[in-house]
Amino acid sequence: MRFRLVTYNIHKGIGGVDRRYRLGRIIETLKRYDPDIVLLQEVDDGVARSLHHRQAELLGDALNMSHYAYQRNVQLKEGHYGNAILSRHALAVVGNVDLTLPLKKRRRALVVHCHLRVDGRWRSLLIANVHLGLAGLERQIQLRRLLAHRYVAQSHQRSPLLIGGDFNDVWGTLGKRVMLPAGFRSAGKKIRTFPAAMPLRPLDRIFYRGKLVATHTFAARCQSARQASDHLPLVAEFQFE
Numbered sequence: 001m002r003f004r005l006v007t008y009n010i011h012k013g014i015g016g017v018d019r020r021y022r023l024g025r026i027i028e029t030l031k032r033y034d035p036d037i038v039l040l041q042e043v044d045d046g047v048a049r050s051l052h053h054r055q056a057e058l059l060g061d062a063l064n065m066s067h068y069a070y071q072r073n074v075q076l077k078e079g080h081y082g083n084a085i086l087s088r089h090a091l092a093v094v095g096n097v098d099l100t101l102p103l104k105k106r107r108r109a110l111v112v113h114c115h116l117r118v119d120g121r122w123r124s125l126l127i128a129n130v131h132l133g134l135a136g137l138e139r140q141i142q143l144r145r146l147l148a149h150r151y152v153a154q155s156h157q158r159s160p161l162l163i164g165g166d167f168n169d170v171w172g173t174l175g176k177r178v179m180l181p182a183g184f185r186s187a188g189k190k191i192r193t194f195p196a197a198m199p200l201r202p203l204d205r206i207f208y209r210g211k212l213v214a215t216h217t218f219a220a221r222c223q224s225a226r227q228a229s230d231h232l233p234l235v236a237e238f239q240f241e
Helices: 023-033 055-062 136-148 174-182 223-228
Strands: 002-009 037-045 067-075 080-087 090-098 108-118 121-131 161-166 204-209 212-219 234-240
Touching (some): 002 023, 002 161, 023 055, 023 223, 037 055, 037 067, 037 121, 055 080, 067 108, 080 108, 136 174, 161 234, 174 204, 204 212, 204 234
Parallel strands (some): 121 161
Antiparallel strands (some): 002 234, 037 080, 108 121, 161 204
16 A cells, blocks of 8 residues: 655745745645645644634645644744644544753654555554754754654564654754664655755655655645745655555
């Protein structure tokens, strides 16, 4: 069975160039690439800048993804923003992993089980959605903390597991330093996704291990993607071994 996963920092639905809130551009972009599972970062809920929209619900409805999970990370005076996972397949929230370091912005990983029916039987896929910090050492500590958490550490090496999101990995070194030594493979090489209008940095990544194969990975470069956010979506196609 094949499935398509997208990780996308939607920047609250605010365009990276025109700075206008247009959630419809995010919807148009995601519909174009027809994903089965979407990992979202910087998702607003009840914030004035985004018309008090509950974006995870709105996006799930617009994309006909009836299964979703939302994680509140940063509390604002009015509303909050965080990570979300949308899916065409059933989701069971496993929990949140605190990745916050002292004096740094609050960061957490949203961890879910996705249940897919494959060849007449159910397969379970563990997924972690992350938005890592801005400092290099901070990112390494956050990833190692996630990998050491029981959600990941107690998962069998052959069990399908995906970790994706906005790694803020400016130099593309986290894979070699942290993920590959832990038995993960990268879906695609260092694919540039930031800034959306003229991508120069591979900030968004997907790593996986277990009985999965990444068959194709690319950055979405359609016109709506270049306008909708300050990041491009990263699209990856997988199949179970």
